[in-house]
Amino acid sequence: MKRLNLRWLAALAIGLTGFISDVGHANAQAVVNKIKERGYVTCGASQGVPGLSRPDEKGYYRGFDSDICRTFAVALLGDKNKIRYVPLNAGQRFPALQTGEIDILSRTSTITYSRDAVVRFVWINLYDTDGILVRKADKITEPKLLDGKTVCLQSGGSLTEKAIEETEDEFGIAMKKVYYDSTVQARDAFFGGRCDSYVTDGTAAAGQRAAVAKNPDDYDIIKAGKAAEPNGVAVARGDDQLFDVVRWTMNALFWAEANGITSQNIDEKLASGSPEIKRVLGEEPGFGEPLGLDDKWAYNVIKQMGNYAEIWDRNLGKNSPLKVERGLNALWRDGGLNYPFPWD
Structure with a gap:
């Protein structure tokens, strides 16, 4: 039996690695190329959650998740x-991303170990808690009074169900779960009187109360569970270029807020700003090349959509009916968890 030539094997391994890398690189480019060829991005949305993603009477999607996309x-x-x-x-939502029905998922999806093994979460865009919507007339003012009550919830939302289970364990109660195929069906069942309560993400509960209830003051929200859920934006696995575009676009939103750059003052900031501001906003030739984008891509994002604070305020915060506090979603300097990556 001939002795194998180790140098030959090493060269073959390097060649195969290069080939696999080239194939992987080509696949990574595929979705971005398809987007540019077709001329639009397809984005996963909810089936109607006020403040997050919901079409208005003209079919125009409004909300935080919609604007992020x-x-x-x-x-x-x-x-x-x-x-x-x-x-x-x-x-x-996840099969749609895997099969290519959508390019990007921006739809109240909590990052978990098992989910991230199926799709690729890029960034935490919203830290949330779970909330239980109740009617004030039922005088359910604290979790222990939910004992024996029915709760409407969407099937497939494992973390909201976990929040109910944690609430049951903490207060020694038992609730009767009523499952629906969508959060809209669960919500409508609650507002229609078929359940005593309705559980969903906290921001979603605030949105449903503000935009769907005939009289929002007739309802309360009780915090459920102990988790602060990290909701994220996701792309299909193996799509490196789109992953990078999504990651650095999210970074630009936080970076702009940290530097006081808004959709209204961006031109002034560009004219008088630091070398870094001029570079990120497109004054340096080749800035967009690593992502396969125009050099002015970050400028265009902030000019058209605003920074993270602007997106938050108009959909969830002070300029919206929901008036949700930033909390953990604030920048690090304001007591939150958000911090932009350096542009080195």
Whole structure:
């Protein structure tokens, strides 16, 4: 038996590695190329959660998640309106990403170990808690009074169910779960009187109370569970270029807020700002090349969509009916968890 030539094997291994890398690189480019060829981004949306993603009477999607996805359309195509939304329930969202039905998932999806093994979460765009919506008339003022009560919830939303279980364990109670295929069905069942309560993400509960209830003051929200859920934006696995575009677009939103750059003052900041500001906003030739984008991509994102604070305020915060406090979603300097990566 001939002795194997180790140098030959090493050369072969290097060649195969290069070949696999080239194939992987080509696949990573595929989705971005398809987006540019078709001329719009497809984004996963909820089936109607006020403040997060919900079409208005003209079919225009409004909400925090919807606007976050528009930032990617701006980065890739230069236009926030070059986007189409696909409404998905909890069970549909990840298969839609895996099969290519959507390019990006921006739809109240909590990052977990098992989910990240299936799709690729890019960034935490919203820290949330779970909330139980109740009617004030029922005088359910604290969790222990939910004992024996029915709770409407969407099937497939494992973390909201976990929040109910944690509440039951903590207060020694037992609730009767009533499952629905979508959060809209669960919500409507609650408002229609078929359940004593309705559990969903805390921001979603605030949105449903503000925009769907006939009289929002008739309802309270009780915190459920102990977790602060990290909701994230996701892309399909193996799509490195789109992953990078999404990551650095999110980074630009926080970076702009940290530097006081808004959609209103961006031109002034560009004219008088630091070398870093001029570079990130497109004054340095080749800045967009590593992502395959125009050098002005970050400028276009902030100019058209605003920074993270602007997106938050108009959809969830002080300029919206929900008036949700930033809390953990604030920048690090304001007591939150958000900190932009350096642009070195």
